Amino acid sequence: MSFMDQFxxxxxxxxxxxxxxxxxxxxxxxxxxxGATIVFNDIKQELVDKGLAAYEELGIKAYGYVCDVTxxxxxxxxxxxxxxxxxKINILVNNAGIIKRIPMHEMSAEQFxxxxxxxxxxxxxVSKAVIPSMIENGGGKIINxxxxxxELGRETVSAYAAAKGGLKMLTRNICSEYGQYNxxxxxxxxxxxxxxxxxxxxxxxxxxxxxxxxAFIRAKTPANRWLQAEELQGPAVFLASSASDxxxxxxxxxxxxxxxxxxxxxx
Ligand code: NAP
Ligand code: GCO
Numbered sequence: 001m002s003f004m005d006q007f008x009x010x011x012x013x014x015x016x017x018x019x020x021x022x023x024x025x026x027x028x029x030x031x032x033x034x035g036a037t038i039v040f041n042d043i044k045q046e047l048v049d050k051g052l053a054a055y056e057e058l059g060i061k062a063y064g065y066v067c068d069v070t071x072x073x074x075x076x077x078x079x080x081x082x083x084x085x086x087x088k089i090n091i092l093v094n095n096a097g098i099i100k101r102i103p104m105h106e107m108s109a110e111q112f113x114x115x116x117x118x119x120x121x122x123x124x125x126v127s128k129a130v131i132p133s134m135i136e137n138g139g140g141k142i143i144n145x146x147x148x149x150x151e152l153g154r155e156t157v158s159a160y161a162a163a164k165g166g167l168k169m170l171t172r173n174i175c176s177e178y179g180q181y182n183x184x185x186x187x188x189x190x191x192x193x194x195x196x197x198x199x200x201x202x203x204x205x206x207x208x209x210x211x212x213x214x215a216f217i218r219a220k221t222p223a224n225r226w227l228q229a230e231e232l233q234g235p236a237v238f239l240a241s242s243a244s245d246x247x248x249x250x251x252x253x254x255x256x257x258x259x260x261x262x263x264x265x266x267x
Contacts, residue, residue, distance in 0.1 A: 006243040010035030013087045014240065015079075017041055017069050017126060018096025020051030022195040023145060023229045027093055030233035031240060032060040036091065039082055041067040069096045069122035072129075079129040088133045091141045091240045094123035094167075099197060104158040112159040119163035120170065127174060131183065139182030141240050144171045146187040146251050151259060168251055175249030184248045186239045191255030192217045194226045202226070219264040222257040 009031055016028040019040035028038045038055065040062060042048045048064035055062040063086055067078040082089060098118045100111050123144050134140030149161040150168040167187065174185035192198060201213040218224045235254050238244050253259055 007237060007241045008035050009091070009237065009240055012036040012090040012240070013039065013082070014091035014093065015039045015041075015082065015089045015126075015130065016093040016095055017122070019093075020047040020064075021054070022197065023190065023193060023232060024093065024095035025051065025054065026229035026233055027095065027236040028062065029055070029058055029060060030237050031091065032058075032062070034237050034241070036240070037086065038062040039065070039086060039089070041065040041069065041078060041096075043068050069094075069126055070117045072125045075122075075125050075129050079126075079133075083133060088137050089130045089140070090134070090137065091143070092126060092130045093143045093145065093236070093240075094126055095145045096122060097145065097197075099157065099160045101156040101200070103156055107159065112162075115159035116163050116166075119160065120166045123167055123170060127170075127185075131174075131178060134183050135178070135181045139184075141244075142171075142174055142183065142185040143236065143239050144185070144187045146171070146189040148189065148191060148253075148255060148258060150187070150189055150251060151253075171251065172249045179248050182245075184239075184244060186244070186247055186249065187251035188232060188235055188239065189251050189253040189255060190232055191221065191227050191253070191258045193229050193232070195229055198226075219266075220258050220261065221255075222261050224264070225256070227254070227256055 014031045014036040016024045018024045019028045020042040028040055032038045045066050048066055052064045065078045067074045100115055127142055144167050146167050147164040149157055150164040153161045171185050171187040201211055203211055232254050235252050
């Protein structure tokens with residue numbers, strides 16, 4: 001076995017939630033390139049179909065399911081179908097997520113609950129569904145997609161920050177409770193990535209200028225740029241592979257240095 005074989009995902013089955021596009025798609029594609037069988041879900045059939053076509057364009061045979069990750073019965077049924085027809089899940093990436101950017105005093109309790117439901121309750125639901133088989137299988141990898149907002153707050157993202165802060169601690173608790181079964185649960189905390197989720201923060205203004213948030217986040221990023229979803233692929237493969245078997249309960253921030261940086265002074 002060569003040194004690099006420890007980064008291989010050959011023979012593994014990976015479920016990446018919400019992976020028709022965006023960060024989930026990038027991570028799942030990398031897992032396929034590392035040898036894994038890819039399974040993903042999305043809420044709508046047309047998005048699953050779009051995702052399957054996108055994977056096929058990359059030469060990847062993926063399996064797609066229509067499943068709302070907040071629906072425990074649907075998640076249990078999806079996992080049972082995967083285990084029956086594809087195989088036991090070795091790697092789970094809790095990627096599916098939403099954000100609502102609303103000043104807290106204007107946000108309804110229902111809107112707050114919706115974000116918590118997808119970004120925190122769902123990782124609990126999906127992890128709970130796959131852990132029994134991981135225990136039977138002698139171990140597994142769970143990777144939760146956290147955020148800068150697992151550590152920092154900002155205006156209008158109270159629900160999202162509460163969820164992602166909770167997801168950091170859920171990650172540590174799964175590590176604590178299931179490490180004895182050779183299950184490693186870690187987080188990836190991306191910085192600001194160019195995906196549909198952050199598109200509203202980058203859209204050009206009526207006068208043709210860039211959204212003010214663009215300059216703000218560039219000043220907070222040492223490399224003075226937005227990051228790409230593909231820059232998460234190496235860290236994600238590492239955390240899914242046996243190369244990280246001694247890494248547990250860790251949030252790996254892939255943020256270009258944002259959390260280390262006070263920010264570039266104006267002028
Ligand atoms: P995105 O472009 O909005 O994609 C999110 C994906 O999750 C979509 O495929 C979406 O499907 C799916 N999804 C949402 N709710 C779902 C549900 N209830 N059941 C199943 N699937 C659901 O977001 P992204 O930027 O790729 O982000 C992916 C993850 O990274 C999220 O957890 C996000 O919080 C996190 N993150 C993003 C950034 C960033 O800068 N982009 C940084 C840090 C962390 P639909 O299209 O059908 O809604
Ligand atoms: C926002 C952004 C961020 C990113 C990401 C940063 O509105 O501030 O959407 O929350 O999505 O979570 O790590």
